[in-house]
């Protein structure tokens with residue numbers, strides 16, 4: 001996936017165009033997800049496999065994000081708890 | 089899969105309870121600051137502000153735990169018809185039109201010839217308490233009934249009886265006239281004793297009547313769609329409400345706030361600007377009544393700035409700043425989400441979420457005012473020409489905590505709406521999350537600014 005290392009994402013790297021609508025994406029995985037969500041009846045077996053793989057990858061990233069978000073929540077909560085304890 | 093969802097929900101519930109505890113503490117402290125005269129904070133100001141900002145940030149993190157596309161879509165699509173027969177609807181519309189027209193005539197007559205004391209004058213009480221505070225609340229809590237009530241729509245009838253002109257409205261004007269009108273009305277409200285002087289108020293209502301009737305006659309429906317700021321305000325607030333009417337005019341119900349997720353609500357850049365203006369004017373209203381503004385105004389006028397220029401200049405500058413900040417956040421979010429979608433399209437889709445915040449601030453601003461003055465309004469309605477002395481209502485100390493609660497609720501709704509819109513726009517859920525970083529940062533900044541204004545003591549705006 002060449003667009004993976006696009007510096008800041010915006011308008012950099014070759015676009016991946018959806019053949020069914022005017023959707024246009026920076027990553028192949030975004031295109032695969034888009035086709036699976038918006039044009040599910042038009043998928044070939046290979047495209048379906050690509051959709052599943054992209055979903056897998058997305059799930060993995062989401063799992064990591066949830067952990068980070070949870071850590072941030074815990075940090076914010078106990079941070080405020082301590083600050084309140086000292087300032088009241 | 090099932091197991092994982094349960095775990096996510098469990099974690100979310102746990103963290104939500106912590107956040108509520110945190111918010112509860114902050115609200116309790118914030119509440120005490122308006123209750124006593126000195127408005128002394130029970131906690132240091134910086135902690136009060138960062139708690140407010142923290143609650144918004146925590147809400148964003150919690151919302152991001154909802155990653156089920158089907159659930160988000162189901163909540164948006166949960167809509168049902170409200171069983172009202174066509175005859176009932178026609179009757180209600182007729183009654184509403186009658187109430188609107190009688191109300192307008194009463195305001196004009198009593199405003200011109202009634203008691204000069206604003207708290208005993210029907211016109212002042214109906215316009216500010218009944219209409220701008222109370223009625224506006226119904227538009228976002230229930231539904232936008234303004235097209236039915238709006239007495240100035242009789243201007244449309246003129247088109248049927250008289251030869252109707254049909255000038256083409258220049259498309260590039262968009263809703264910019266409504267943006268200008270809204271800013272103009274707020275400027276007028278701030279610099280003139282519009283809420284204290286029944287005669288002045290009557291003059292303004294009369295001028296508005298002439299302008300609006302003429303506009304409706306000349307431009308027809310376009311006038312209320314694009315030019316009239318009042319109709320635009322209620323249409324915008326109505327998008328928050330649970331009740332709405334579909335394309336055929338049948339009443340329908342939806343989960344409150346989810347109407348803001350609809351595509352096409354903000355039609356172009358001018359509609360985005362209108363949302364920014366609506367949010368900014370609530371802030372501006374509070375800002376000009378703070379001691380820091382008083383100091384700044386004195387310094388500016390002392391430094392040679394003409395006093396009459398000060399207020400419109402600040403109004404426009406703040407509006408530009410707001411709109412600029414929003415546009416920056418959208419562009420930044422677009423980059424973070426690696427999206428090819430046009431920044432203008434993203435700005436249109438995310439802008440309506442801010443209306444939930446505007447509605448939250450409106451309740452916080454006007455609920456106490458409405459409750460305190462409704463006995464006076466009832467008295468004036470009962471005896472328009474010689475109302476008795478109004479009964480004073482004293483609000484309990486916890487009331488301002490309730491007001492802060494509405495502000496928080498507005499922010500929560502806005503975060504949810506933006507979350508749902510991002511899921512609708514981007515194929516990857518990580519794109520959806522990343523698209524919200526900059527918008528959330530802007531929202532945190534806005535919350536802290538608003539709380540800072542709220543925590544300043546009142547100082548009457550100078551040079552007006």
Ligand SMILES: [Zn+2]
Pocket residue numbers: 018019020021022023034035038039
């Ligand atoms: Zn497509």
